[in-house]
Amino acid sequence: MTEKDLPALSIADLQSLLRRREVSAREVIDALQARIEAVDQDIGAYLSLDMEAAAQEAEQSNVDLPLGGVPLAIKDIINVMGQPCTCASKILNGYRATYDATVISKLRAAGAIPFGKTNLDEFAMGSSTENSAIKLTRNPWDLSRVPGGSSGGSAAAVAADAAFGALGSDTGGSIRQPAALSGVVGFKPTYGRVSRFGLVAFASSLDQIGPLTKTVRDAALMMNAIAGHDPQDSTALNEAVPDYIARLKHDLCGLRLGLPKEYLIEGIDPQVKTAIDAAVKQLNSLGAEIVEVSLPTTEYAIAVYYIVATAEASTNLARFDGVRYGYRAENPKDILDLYGRTRGEGFGQEVKRRIILGTYVLSSGYYDAYYLHAQKVRELIRQDFARAFEKVDALVSPTSPVPAFKLGERVADPLQMYLADIFTIAANLAGICGISVPCGFAEVEGQRLPIGLQLLGKPLDEARILQIAHAYEQSTDWHKARPPVAQKRRKT
Amino acid sequence: VEAAAHALPIYNVFREDVPRDWLTAEETLSNAPRQANGLFIVPKVVE
Numbered sequence: 025m026t027e028k029d030l031p032a033l034s035i036a037d038l039q040s041l042l043r044r045r046e047v048s049a050r051e052v053i054d055a056l057q058a059r060i061e062a063v064d065q066d067i068g069a070y071l072s073l074d075m076e077a078a079a080q081e082a083e084q085s086n087v088d089l090p091l092g093g094v095p096l097a098i099k100d101i102i103n104v105m106g107q108p109c110t111c112a113s114k115i116l117n118g119y120r121a122t123y124d125a126t127v128i129s130k131l132r133a134a135g136a137i138p139f140g141k142t143n144l145d146e147f148a149m150g151s152s153t154e155n156s157a158i159k160l161t162r163n164p165w166d167l168s169r170v171p172g173g174s175s176g177g178s179a180a181a182v183a184a185d186a187a188f189g190a191l192g193s194d195t196g197g198s199i200r201q202p203a204a205l206s207g208v209v210g211f212k213p214t215y216g217r218v219s220r221f222g223l224v225a226f227a228s229s230l231d232q233i234g235p236l237t238k239t240v241r242d243a244a245l246m247m248n249a250i251a252g253h254d255p256q257d258s259t260a261l262n263e264a265v266p267d268y269i270a271r272l273k274h275d276l277c278g279l280r281l282g283l284p285k286e287y288l289i290e291g292i293d294p295q296v297k298t299a300i301d302a303a304v305k306q307l308n309s310l311g312a313e314i315v316e317v318s319l320p321t322t323e324y325a326i327a328v329y330y331i332v333a334t335a336e337a338s339t340n341l342a343r344f345d346g347v348r349y350g351y352r353a354e355n356p357k358d359i360l361d362l363y364g365r366t367r368g369e370g371f372g373q374e375v376k377r378r379i380i381l382g383t384y385v386l387s388s389g390y391y392d393a394y395y396l397h398a399q400k401v402r403e404l405i406r407q408d409f410a411r412a413f414e415k416v417d418a419l420v421s422p423t424s425p426v427p428a429f430k431l432g433e434r435v436a437d438p439l440q441m442y443l444a445d446i447f448t449i450a451a452n453l454a455g456i457c458g459i460s461v462p463c464g465f466a467e468v469e470g471q472r473l474p475i476g477l478q479l480l481g482k483p484l485d486e487a488r489i490l491q492i493a494h495a496y497e498q499s500t501d502w503h504k505a506r507p508p509v510a511q512k513r514r515k516t
Numbered sequence: 517v518e519a520a521a522h523a524l525p526i527y528n529v530f531r532e533d534v535p536r537d538w539l540t541a542e543e544t545l546s547n548a549p550r551q552a553n554g555l556f557i558v559p560k561v562v563e
Contacts, residue, residue, distance in 0.1 A: 120546070216526065347558055349549075350547065356559050452523075
């Protein structure tokens with residue numbers, strides 16, 4: 025098995041090797057570590073690694089558990105006991121988690137090994153990972169481009185075979201958009217399907233944790249481990265969790281897929297449009313019926329999102345005050361100086377922008393005009409989806425209107441950056457589930473850049489979304505393509 | 517239109533109020549920028 029390029033394997037393939045005892049969990053950790061050392065200086069996916077602890081856990085791992093001996097990367101906004109949790113912010117400098125998030129306890133119970141923390145936009149606020157206060161992450165397909173965001177480190181690590189799978193969080197597209205731009209699978213569960221306990225909160229009514237993986241089957245495997253009720257999160261739904269793998273074998277005959285006509289906007293890259301058209305044709309040839317649907321409130325989604333999300337962020341981020349954990353400004357002259365300078369020095373520009381915006385829309389005299397109004401439009405957006413799902417089983421669209429953009433290209437213009445999430449944001453407002461799955465490549469300046477197909481499903485209809493994504497994926501070869509950085513080191 | 521509080525119909529969630537083990541004082545203070553005698557230390561707030 026030494027010949028085999030272990031880190032290139034999917035979780036499912038890795039597991040069959042582990043279970044046949046053809047490779048040990050310890051050998052897997054060593055191979056992964058070598059791989060990370062070889063590529064992460066180019067990619068910059070990881071903020072911290074704890075390979076020693078991972079090696080020890082591997083020695084004791086039970087490979088017959090559902091994810092036994094599988095190392096997984098964790099977005100550095102989820103608490104893993106004993107490891108840093110920086111949220112890619114200066115303000116959490118020096119913090120070490122004193123407990124495991126529920127998703128981490130569940131992954132551990134399933135035998136997985138959380139070994140490292142991945143880069144993100146500071147507090148998950150961004151679409152390119154460039155808002156990280158710690159470092160840049162590069163797209164494995166073209167090192168001059170962004171990996172997407174905010175879960176850009178997780179997406180890039182999986183794409184570069186520097187992780188078998190990873191956890192991300194999705195508040196407005198932060199799992200699906202980087203998955204699309206980096207050429208991997210990214211799954212956002214229904215709001216409440218996965219516990220948020222231990223996820224550092226950005227926008228509590230929108231945040232949801234989910235997997236980034238090489239295949240849809242791997243996403244289903246991780247969902248089997250992390251989904252379910254949690255008494256420690258009052259918004260975690262108390263509903264039975266199906267076996268997400270069991271449904272994958274079903275075909276698409278009799279399913280109806282909706283194309284939202286409002287999503288075929290100007291500004292979609294022509295190569296993205298061509299890839300999506302081909303994917304829709306493919307889904308049709310697999311037995312699904314394609315119908316046009318309408319989501320008339322689509323154009324308001326970004327405006328609503330940047331009111332609701334910033335309002336929630338402004339209250340959530342008030343906990344970073346320099347008293348109980350993280351960064352504290354030096355020599356404060358009194359307590360107000362301590363709060364003010366700690367936040368002034370500790371938060372980055374985009375985080376401050378959102379706190380200020382959120383404070384404004386919640387302030388007395390403006391609450392009704394902005395926040396309350398936005399919550400009403402949010403309800404209309406939810407109703408739009410509910411009406412569409414009376415006619416169809418799932419919705420199909422691009423994940424992102426464009427392939428990966430250049431590092432630095434959109435930094436100066438926050439509005440341009442916000443538009444990167446135009447197709448993903450409404451799903452968070454409506455609380456529904458969605459996935460991005462690779463569906464082709466754009467050729468830009470001689471480089472191949474991945475394109476993602478988004479499927480959106482009804483609340484708690486994860487199994488069906490995974491089924492459709494799996495059927496599509498298995499009928500194409502897109503998920504088998506590896507970025508140049510992955511080819512480079514295949515010496516053995 | 518009713519303003520949405522949440523996207524999904526989740527109402528009050530109750531449980532019995534039973535004590536349980538959670539972080540110790542030591543663990544809770546382990547990340548404090550300044551701490552002493554089992555307390556977080558901040559600049560003086562009273563005259």
